[in-house]
Amino acid sequence: MIKVENLTKRYGGFTAVDDVSFVAEPGRVTGFLGPNGAGKSTTMRMMVGLTRADSGRVTIGGHDYLKIPNPGRHVGVLLDASAQHAGRTGREILALSAATMGLPESRVDEMLHLVSLTESESKRRVRNYSLGMRQRLGIANALMGDPQVLILDEPANGLDPAGIRWMRGLLKGYADRGGTVLLSSHLLHEVEQVADELVMIGRGTIVAQGKPSEMLTNSGTFFRAVEQDQLIAALTSSGMAPVAVADGFRVDADSLQVGKVAASLGITMIELRPADGGLEDLFLELTADTQREAYPAGATTTEGAQA
Numbered sequence: 040m041i042k043v044e045n046l047t048k049r050y051g052g053f054t055a056v057d058d059v060s061f062v063a064e065p066g067r068v069t070g071f072l073g074p075n076g077a078g079k080s081t082t083m084r085m086m087v088g089l090t091r092a093d094s095g096r097v098t099i100g101g102h103d104y105l106k107i108p109n110p111g112r113h114v115g116v117l118l119d120a121s122a123q124h125a126g127r128t129g130r131e132i133l134a135l136s137a138a139t140m141g142l143p144e145s146r147v148d149e150m151l152h153l154v155s156l157t158e159s160e161s162k163r164r165v166r167n168y169s170l171g172m173r174q175r176l177g178i179a180n181a182l183m184g185d186p187q188v189l190i191l192d193e194p195a196n197g198l199d200p201a202g203i204r205w206m207r208g209l210l211k212g213y214a215d216r217g218g219t220v221l222l223s224s225h226l227l228h229e230v231e232q233v234a235d236e237l238v239m240i241g242r243g244t245i246v247a248q249g250k251p252s253e254m255l256t257n258s259g260t261f262f263r264a265v266e267q268d269q270l271i272a273a274l275t276s277s278g279m280a281p282v283a284v285a286d287g288f289r290v291d292a293d294s295l296q297v298g299k300v301a302a303s304l305g306i307t308m309i310e311l312r313p314a315d316g317g318l319e320d321l322f323l324e325l326t327a328d329t330q331r332e333a334y335p336a337g338a339t340t341t342e343g344a345q346a
């Protein structure tokens with residue numbers, strides 16, 4: 040299990056990770072999702088002691104990573120696939136890892152086979168690897184010591200569609216056998232098909248976490264009305280806070296509450312239903328003020344809203 044407690048990292052006056060807490064459980068794939076610059080890599084680097092936290096702590100299986108003897112046998116880490124020594128061959132890199140962990144050379148061939156790197160590819164220098172091949176090598180390296188915990192930062196980067204599907208199967212199988220998997224991504228569709236749990240981060244803070252299905256269940260009501268502006272104003276003055284999503288509005292209230300407010304004003308509803316726009320809408324909305332691109336979900340005014 041990975042336990043992250045109140046983790047904070049500042050760079051000068053800028054807080055990259057702000058009081059982040061979550062748990063990644065054994066037997067589960069936990070997706071760590073957030074837009075570019077949200078703080079995912081910084082959080083993962085702190086987990087393995089590569090970046091020093093200003094406050095808070097992380098334990099892996101109850102221990103501080105830096106105090107785990109022979110850590111590769113317990114925690115598989117892939118943070119930056121391009122950080123491998125470019126002048127070494129893939130095989131040399133894996134052989135070095137195996138030797139460091141006290142594993143036989145045969146493990147190298149097993150891992151190369153697992154990640155589908157061919158014999159001739161394994162003899163090429165890493166500087167001549169494609170990004171996808173580097174990722175495969177990084178995954179092989181992370182799995183080498185048969186660890187119980189995997190920490191993977193954007194492992195799907197550079198993989199082709201077949202590679203992404205292969206990796207999903209690999210991670211699911213690993214979690215099914217009791218392993219703990221934490222993988223980050225800035226792309227929801229990359230993680231939603233594999234993650235049992237999601238932790239969403241935006242501008243250094245956790246904005247939501249839970250099972251994808253629970254997140255959707257709690258996603259409120261979607262509505263559109265002819266007198267949209269009037270309904271928004273009435274809901275707002277009733278203490279609700281509608282936000283613009285794709286082609287309508289969403290509010291944290293059930294459909295009955297919204298319907299009653301509309302009926303009391305004689306407002307004609309066009310649509311009134313549980314918000315089920317999918318995780319993509321929820322993700323964009325939750326991280327709306329942390330996105331670089333303007334997204335309508337960030338708007339709380341009715342300007343431009345069409346009935």
Ligand SMILES: Nc1ncnc2c1ncn2[C@@H]1O[C@H](COP(=O)(O)OP(=O)(O)OP(=O)(O)O)[C@@H](O)[C@H]1O
Pocket residue numbers: 050055073074075076077078079080081082224225
């Ligand atoms: N060494 C550093 N010095 C200053 N700022 C840093 C440093 N490392 C990270 N940051 C900043 O911290 C923020 C979080 O960066 P981080 O790499 O953790 O984001 P991320 O969620 O992994 O993003 P991406 O999806 O783009 O990889 C960014 O604004 C980044 O510029």
